[in-house]
């Protein structure tokens with residue numbers, strides 16, 4: 469197609485603090501979604517799209533992928549589940565349109581990932597797209613998905629990460645959303661361990677109660693402390709607080725700078741463990757300080773010279 473948008477090669481390790489869902493069939497949502505500044509948009513072909521609208525949503529998706537310049541905003545598509553009749557055509561359209569990545573919903577096994585990977589590779593060859601370009605991620609929405617998280621995360625080199633999906637997960641556990649997350653925190657922790665062991669990113673679930681700002685903030689505070697890389701969202705008003713909480717604070721940055729600088733000096737002097745601001749530091753602290761500086765740079769809140 470003349471003037472077709474071509475996106476840069478996707479980056480597995482980019483910032484994914486916020487991944488915002490939108491129905492791929494709703495022009496009002498997808499036409500300018502990049503203006504809100506989330507890191508990734510999630511064009512949905514699965515549960516947001518009624519069963520009798522699947523073909524229409526795919527056409528709308530292809531048009532959006534090939535004509536809208538989403539700029540730096542990553543473009544991920546949630547395909548239909550591998551137990552449906554829709555997912556293979558979904559994959560062809562995602563790849564033909566040049567989506568950055570595909571989210572596999574209700575993923576429960578490494579075999580499902582490999583099945584999608586094979587379909588993606590076939591589509592890349594069919595449409596002349598560089599083989600390996602299209603990334604994958606898995607939504608873990610059931611106890612079995614959580615139990616198999618490590619195998620799922622390591623099933624393909626294309627895997628950028630995984631995300632827990634609270635709606636379906638709570639349904640399968642026969643529980644409701646609770647203010648402290650007691651019904652889902654074990655699963656969050658298990659998924660985090662698996663993702664870190666696999667070396668991929670880990671995203672929290674969306675928060676459905678749009679009018680409950682306090683509950684949303686409480687959940688974001690929790691998942692930041694747990695160590696998540698980001699969160700699935702459903703509305704633009706949820707973006708700013710996640711970005712704010714996932715960026716290192718100036719206090720953390722100043723302390724990390726001190727550690728990184730002193731570490732270099734102490735290493736030259738042959739010292740491995742010492743004290744900064746009353747706290748012992750040694751190699752794991754240096755590594756963490758360097759990570760915080762790098763994260764601050766990516767979040768645009770670093771103004772130093774390291």
Ligand SMILES: CC(C)(COP(=O)(O)OP(=O)(O)OC[C@H]1O[C@@H](n2cnc3c(N)ncnc32)[C@H](O)[C@@H]1OP(=O)(O)O)[C@@H](O)C(=O)NCCC(=O)NCCSC(=O)C[C@@](O)(CC(=O)O)C(=O)O
Nearest residue numbers: 489490491497515516607633634635636674700702703704
């Ligand atoms: C909830 C609502 C209808 C409210 O609409 P409202 O219009 O009342 O919202 P307002 O705040 O008034 O909008 C102000 C302005 O922002 C624009 N705007 C709003 N939302 C936007 C958006 N998402 N993207 C771009 N633009 C947006 C809007 O167009 C307006 O623009 P304008 O008119 O120009 O001022 C809307 O947000 C929405 O559709 N959300 C996504 C819902 C969805 O896709 N659910 C399925 C995925 S979850 C799932 O399946 C569960 C899961 O699988 C998840 C997992 O796997 O993790 C599991 O198991 O847990």
Ligand SMILES: [Mg+2]
Nearest residue numbers: 609633635636
């Ligand atoms: Mg779901």
